[in-house]
Amino acid sequence: MRCPFLREAQVKFCCASEFKKLIVRSQRDESSERCSSPDYVTCPSAKQHIEDLPSQDHCPFLQESLCQYCSASSVVKYVPYSDPTLTRCGTSSHRYCELLMTMQNPRLLTPHDIIAPEIDSNEDDASGYWLVDGIQTVGWLFYSTNHMWADVDEEGTCHIGIDAFLAKVLGKVDKLTFATPGSEHNPAVSLTAGGVDLQMIFPNKITVSSINAHLRAEPGRIVSDPYTLGWLFEGKSALNAEKPSKSSDGSTIKRGLLNGTRAKSWMQEETRRLTEFVEERSADKLSRGQRLMADGGMFIDNILSCLSQEEILLLYNEFFSPRTGGFADS
Numbered sequence: 224m225r226c227p228f229l230r231e232a233q234v235k236f237c238c239a240s241e242f243k244k245l246i247v248r249s250q251r252d253e254s255s256e257r258c259s260s261p262d263y264v265t266c267p268s269a270k271q272h273i274e275d276l277p278s279q280d281h282c283p284f285l286q287e288s289l290c291q292y293c294s295a296s297s298v299v300k301y302v303p304y305s306d307p308t309l310t311r312c313g314t315s316s317h318r319y320c321e322l323l324m325t326m327q328n329p330r331l332l333t334p335h336d337i338i339a340p341e342i343d344s345n346e347d348d349a350s351g352y353w354l355v356d357g358i359q360t361v362g363w364l365f366y367s368t369n370h371m372w373a374d375v376d377e378e379g380t381c382h383i384g385i386d387a388f389l390a391k392v393l394g395k396v397d398k399l400t401f402a403t404p405g406s407e408h409n410p411a412v413s414l415t416a417g418g419v420d421l422q423m424i425f426p427n428k429i430t431v432s433s434i435n436a437h438l439r440a441e442p443g444r445i446v447s448d449p450y451t452l453g454w455l456f457e458g459k460s461a462l463n464a465e466k467p468s469k470s471s472d473g474s475t476i477k478r479g480l481l482n483g484t485r486a487k488s489w490m491q492e493e494t495r496r497l498t499e500f501v502e503e504r505s506a507d508k509l510s511r512g513q514r515l516m517a518d519g520g521m522f523i524d525n526i527l528s529c530l531s532q533e534e535i536l537l538l539y540n541e542f543f544s545p546r547t548g549g550f551a552d553s
Contacts, residue, residue, distance in 0.1 A: 365480035394525020417527035
């Protein structure tokens, strides 16, 4: 699967020039240009180098190459062609290109305003997605129990991020720091929210090929668009990276994770548990003489702003720490 905006072009350039400028090849231009005729000898750039070269009917410094470019970009940049599968544009990873997502949907839907269709006829179909108490749950993603997700394609390439449940809890992220020690590891990121640093670690090891560096400048994306612009890591399982022919389905990345209706049921249970957690904290405050509104409903966005640092750490340990992520089984 390749990006629909990926295009190829035959370009030409001058090896003798101080500046390398790629020009798309055109039959119409070749009939009148100096480089493709014996008149190349009058070119100032070629004159410096042709003393020892035999006379030719075209410039010996005129080179051609096959390049790729993005037709959706406002500024065309030609990239020398090699193997399209080595770039994001030539694989299913192009789905996480910000430009492509903007072209397909100028108003990127957030987990709080998307209206999910009812899937009653075939709820076991992992291609569905649901709103679980207002939290978007995507059936084709694989969720870890510490609220991270993995999207694995047929070649075993995966993208990893945090889910909409954690995004709702955070509400706002002040700072984001990637931790990438070595090539094969459990992808980890530090999120600063509510004055506390929360370490999010994916339970299965992968070989990270790239990170979403835009999040360093705009950490809010991880909350507003956790399944799209807020992705964190791209990579493959260590086995796939060393031996692409082995375990190409990314089974090692999916190990111990939940998807489809299992993920939906788990998300329902998690929202119930967190609502109870908040109610218990509220009851403790009430017993200390603080006046609180009646309970009911579910937890609000940015619940961290209503909790003390001690309570935030308790919440993290209960729902988001590596201990809850299934590390013992991986």
